[in-house]
Amino acid sequence: MRRISKTAAVYPGTQLGADVEIGDYAVVGKQPTLGGRSTAPREELSPLVVGDGTCILAGAVVFAGTRLGKGLIVGDQACVRERCDLGDDVVIGRGAFVENDVLIGARTKVQANAYLTAYSTLEEDVFIAPCVVTTNDNFMGRTERRHALRKGPTIRRGARIGAAAILLPGIEIGSEAFVGAGAVVLDDVPSRAVMIGNPARKLRDVPEDELLGP
Amino acid sequence: MRRISKTAAVYPGTQLGADVEIGDYAVVGKQPTLGGRSTAPREELSPLVVGDGTCILAGAVVFAGTRLGKGLIVGDQACVRERCDLGDDVVIGRGAFVENDVLIGARTKVQANAYLTAYSTLEEDVFIAPCVVTTNDNFMGRTERRHALRKGPTIRRGARIGAAAILLPGIEIGSEAFVGAGAVVLDDVPSRAVMIGNPARKLRDVPEDELLGP
Amino acid sequence: MRRISKTAAVYPGTQLGADVEIGDYAVVGKQPTLGGRSTAPREELSPLVVGDGTCILAGAVVFAGTRLGKGLIVGDQACVRERCDLGDDVVIGRGAFVENDVLIGARTKVQANAYLTAYSTLEEDVFIAPCVVTTNDNFMGRTERRHALRKGPTIRRGARIGAAAILLPGIEIGSEAFVGAGAVVLDDVPSRAVMIGNPARKLRDVPEDELLGP
Numbered sequence: 018m019r020r021i022s023k024t025a026a027v028y029p030g031t032q033l034g035a036d037v038e039i040g041d042y043a044v045v046g047k048q049p050t051l052g053g054r055s056t057a058p059r060e061e062l063s064p065l066v067v068g069d070g071t072c073i074l075a076g077a078v079v080f081a082g083t084r085l086g087k088g089l090i091v092g093d094q095a096c097v098r099e100r101c102d103l104g105d106d107v108v109i110g111r112g113a114f115v116e117n118d119v120l121i122g123a124r125t126k127v128q129a130n131a132y133l134t135a136y137s138t139l140e141e142d143v144f145i146a147p148c149v150v151t152t153n154d155n156f157m158g159r160t161e162r163r164h165a166l167r168k169g170p171t172i173r174r175g176a177r178i179g180a181a182a183i184l185l186p187g188i189e190i191g192s193e194a195f196v197g198a199g200a201v202v203l204d205d206v207p208s209r210a211v212m213i214g215n216p217a218r219k220l221r222d223v224p225e226d227e228l229l230g231p
Numbered sequence: 232m233r234r235i236s237k238t239a240a241v242y243p244g245t246q247l248g249a250d251v252e253i254g255d256y257a258v259v260g261k262q263p264t265l266g267g268r269s270t271a272p273r274e275e276l277s278p279l280v281v282g283d284g285t286c287i288l289a290g291a292v293v294f295a296g297t298r299l300g301k302g303l304i305v306g307d308q309a310c311v312r313e314r315c316d317l318g319d320d321v322v323i324g325r326g327a328f329v330e331n332d333v334l335i336g337a338r339t340k341v342q343a344n345a346y347l348t349a350y351s352t353l354e355e356d357v358f359i360a361p362c363v364v365t366t367n368d369n370f371m372g373r374t375e376r377r378h379a380l381r382k383g384p385t386i387r388r389g390a391r392i393g394a395a396a397i398l399l400p401g402i403e404i405g406s407e408a409f410v411g412a413g414a415v416v417l418d419d420v421p422s423r424a425v426m427i428g429n430p431a432r433k434l435r436d437v438p439e440d441e442l443l444g445p
Numbered sequence: 446m447r448r449i450s451k452t453a454a455v456y457p458g459t460q461l462g463a464d465v466e467i468g469d470y471a472v473v474g475k476q477p478t479l480g481g482r483s484t485a486p487r488e489e490l491s492p493l494v495v496g497d498g499t500c501i502l503a504g505a506v507v508f509a510g511t512r513l514g515k516g517l518i519v520g521d522q523a524c525v526r527e528r529c530d531l532g533d534d535v536v537i538g539r540g541a542f543v544e545n546d547v548l549i550g551a552r553t554k555v556q557a558n559a560y561l562t563a564y565s566t567l568e569e570d571v572f573i574a575p576c577v578v579t580t581n582d583n584f585m586g587r588t589e590r591r592h593a594l595r596k597g598p599t600i601r602r603g604a605r606i607g608a609a610a611i612l613l614p615g616i617e618i619g620s621e622a623f624v625g626a627g628a629v630v631l632d633d634v635p636s637r638a639v640m641i642g643n644p645a646r647k648l649r650d651v652p653e654d655e656l657l658g659p
């Protein structure tokens with residue numbers, strides 16, 4: 018049975034699956050309002066698709082043009098922008114922000130207040146701790162060549178990124194890698210590496226008993 | 232006199248004291264929606280209790296099962312989860328997030344966008360600057376033994392934590408200690424110590440004229 | 446043509462220009478609710494002024510006593526407090542927070558989740574990346590002399606501050622300077638300097654092709 022709060026704003030055309038929950042004051046399926054100087058594409062967006070059993074909680078905002086799988090949670094006051102694809106059983110924590118054009122694999126958790134930049138890719142079973150920060154533009158809005166070079170992180174299966182860690186643009190975090198809280202990661206990280214510090218350096222490998230396995 | 236915005240959602244059973252203010256689109260006393268894999272307890276929660284003169288401002292979300300003392304402010308767009316106990320005259324700044332099972336002593340200030348992890352304890356007269364990050368799980372969701380080891384910070388009376396500082400799991404910050412902006416604190420901090428850097432190290436003691444005294 | 450969501454709360458007296466857009470559940474022109482111990486001034490505030498073509502998006506909160514120029518965007522879930530002055534074509538990203546008494550020059554971008562402390566000054570064409578943190582009080586609420594010493598950053602024309610960088614109180618960032626992601630800036634930064642690390646140190650000058658020019 019669907020539970021749609023009377024105070025939620027669900028935009029026309031939004032496709033809601035079975036047993037969906039929409040919380041108070043949630044905004045579901047809205048079109049983006051782009052600034053005059055925004056570099057995001059300006060196209061007609063298809064409706065938001067919300068899979069069976071997915072919950073969009075109080076005050077959350079989810080845009081048109083995005084697909085949410087089944088059994089997802091978009092937490093209170095979180096935001097997911099346009100042209101994202103989020104797999105089944107993903108959790109987007111309270112206040113987290115997923116920018117446009119982000120892909121997130123099944124069972125990945127993005128915890129409270131984390132920031133996923135546009136054009137990020139997260140595979141399955143990734144863990145993004147609270148307040149993680151990702152980036153996609155070394156030029157911060159200058160030069161024309163930045164558009165071609167803009168690239169978010171690629172975070173492979175089972176990697177874990179610690180609280181408030183910062184990932185520089187375009188890096189790849191290997192499968193089952195572990196980035197410590199507060200680390201600032203400048204370069205690609207090998208699979209299973211434990212990285213700490215600013216700038217981040219390898220400390221050791223993730224121990225066997227913390228691996229997901231194949 | 233109570234000032235309850237007509238647009239606020241106050242859940243049935245919520246106990247509101249005298250002179251309470253509830254802002255626009257605030258969500259007050261809701262039950263949690265837990266993910267299928269969440270480790271938070273799943274029990275019937277008692278109603279939210281809001282003390283005399285407490286203000287819950289625009290867009291804030293406060294859960295059932297929590298007690299707010301008297302004269303508190305929960306700022307715009309902030310969030311306080313279930314089974315928390317917040318003392319009199321506490322301030323929770325705009326956008327700050329207090330996770331489940333957090334204890335906060337009287338007059339403590341948690342400033343804008345700060346993140347208090349589940350099972351944190353803050354005593355009286357603590358100062359949490361904007362964007363502080365706390366953590367409670369060194370395993371980031373792996374292994375079964377993590378459940379027994381999960382522990383948030385304990386922050387003693389009168390300690391001050393600087394902007395965007397990061398506290399690793401389970402540490403104790405001594406009374407009247409001072410953690411500088413951006414410090415990454417790995418271990419317990421003695422009373423009155425001034426700590427800076429990543430990893431944080433002791434610089435000196437807090438000067439006499441900045442102490443609260445006994 | 447104005448597009449004002451039926452669910453927005455626009456306070457009486459607010460001055461809306463032509464072609465203004467107000468999103469769902471936005472709170473526009475409200476008076477502040479100050480805590481008993483807040484040090485912010487307690488005066489009657491003039492109404493909020495919103496310039497032509499400015500958009501205040503879903504769930505955003507903008508206070509009375511502030512002026513928004515023309516063509517601005519205040520993003521979803523963002524917040525702008527009282528006595529701010531924001532120039533034409535400024536962008537305040539999703540979830541960003543602009544505290545009281547902040548001045549922002551034309552075309553400056555404050556990206557998602559950034560935190561601008563009270564009494565900050567940003568000139569024109571500044572770029573504040575996501576999750577930047579600024580500060581204004583080295584005493585964190587102690588001593589009486591802190592009131593006289595409280596000072597936010599001054600960020601000169603065309604400077605760029607990287608993701609999750611932290612600026613200590615009262616510093617000046619020179620024109621066209623570039624602060625790297627995650628840097629912790631303790632002191633004034635010369636014009637055009639590239640600064641990285643914790644504590645931040647100068648790496649080189651910004652290359653010619655990234656300058657705005659005079």
